[in-house]
Amino acid sequence: QAELGVNEHHQNEVVSYMRFARFKRGMCLKTVDSCFQDLKDSRLVEETFTVDEVIDMLDGLQSVVHSEVESELINTTYTNVLLLRQLFSQAEKWYLKLQTDVSDLENRELLDQVAEFEKSEYTSSNKKSTADPIKPKLAPLNEGGSELLNKTVALLQEENEKLKTRLRTIETQATAALDEKSKLEKSLRDLQMIQGDQKNNANQDITELENKVAALKSQFEKTLNDTTANQKFLEEDLVTTKHNLLKVQDQLSTAEKELEKKFQQTAAYRNMKEILTKKNEQIKDLRRRLSK
Numbered sequence: 001q002a003e004l005g006v007n008e009h010h011q012n013e014v015v016s017y018m019r020f021a022r023f024k025r026g027m028c029l030k031t032v033d034s035c036f037q038d039l040k041d042s043r044l045v046e047e048t049f050t051v052d053e054v055i056d057m058l059d060g061l062q063s064v065v066h067s068e069v070e071s072e073l074i075n076t077t078y079t080n081v082l083l084l085r086q087l088f089s090q091a092e093k094w095y096l097k098l099q100t101d102v103s104d105l106e107n108r109e110l111l112d113q114v115a116e117f118e119k120s121e122y123t124s125s126n127k128k129s130t131a132d133p134i135k136p137k138l139a140p141l142n143e144g145g146s147e148l149l150n151k152t153v154a155l156l157q158e159e160n161e162k163l164k165t166r167l168r169t170i171e172t173q174a175t176a177a178l179d180e181k182s183k184l185e186k187s188l189r190d191l192q193m194i195q196g197d198q199k200n201n202a203n204q205d206i207t208e209l210e211n212k213v214a215a216l217k218s219q220f221e222k223t224l225n226d227t228t229a230n231q232k233f234l235e236e237d238l239v240t241t242k243h244n245l246l247k248v249q250d251q252l253s254t255a256e257k258e259l260e261k262k263f264q265q266t267a268a269y270r271n272m273k274e275i276l277t278k279k280n281e282q283i284k285d286l287r288r289r290l291s292k
Contacts, residue, residue, distance in 0.1 A: 028068070156251050160245075160252070249283055
């Protein structure tokens with residue numbers, strides 16, 4: 001079977017419209033045939049006609065057929081406009097802007113593909129049993145938007161989990177840096193105490209001890225500066241992470257409001273709201289911990 005390059009649901013919609021168009025086309029052809037038949041029944045009652053009489057009959061037939069075909073073409077145009085209006089209305093509900101390429105409407109290759117598709121569809125329809133097929137129910141117009149919101153919420157939750165993991169890593173690094181700072185301060189106090197206890201020793205011992213203390217102090221100050229710089233970087237990273245968490249919380253709140261509009265009476269909405277509430281509580285707990 002020829003395919004149109006769309007999913008199964010949209011292809012079924014195309015088949016439905018093509019059946020409607022085939023029916024309208026058949027009605028138009030029957031109308032044209034009836035115009036010719038009416039001419040035969042009403043005017044062709046004699047065996048011979050003059051040229052003027054034949055021209056008069058053909059002019060009348062042309063006028064009737066022209067009127068019928070023009071009316072059907074106009075109606076087809078209006079029908080297509082209504083079909084486009086339905087599609088655009090559904091797209092605008094989700095702030096989508098559809099575009100059309102009118103040049104493709106005269107693409108002979110694409111037109112042949114549609115003709116082949118209609119032919120194969122009509123052939124397969126004739127091979128079906130006489131039993132009426134079960135017509136598929138139309139999907140709700142908001143189904144696609146709900147799926148989009150669910151995907152957005154899932155992405156936001158995934159990003160939230162990543163930020164929480166990164167926050168825990170940063171907290172661990174900050175704690176390790178503070179512990180290192182405490183150890184260095186304790187070592188400095190111990191050295192200072194040793195320096196005080198050995199003031200009565202020989203000058204050489206005092207000089208050596210002072211040199212050791214000075215070296216350790218210099219190393220400590222360097223380490224302390226590095227630790228302070230690292231701590232400042234971690235604090236800035238914590239602020240950035242906090243802002244990202246607030247942004248994610250705001251996006252989750254927006255998505256929750258959208259879902260409340262679409263699923264206010266469903267169990268899925270209540271479950272999702274409970275999950276978001278728990279996530280918000282975890283974020284608040286993280287913020288309290290960060291504040292401490």
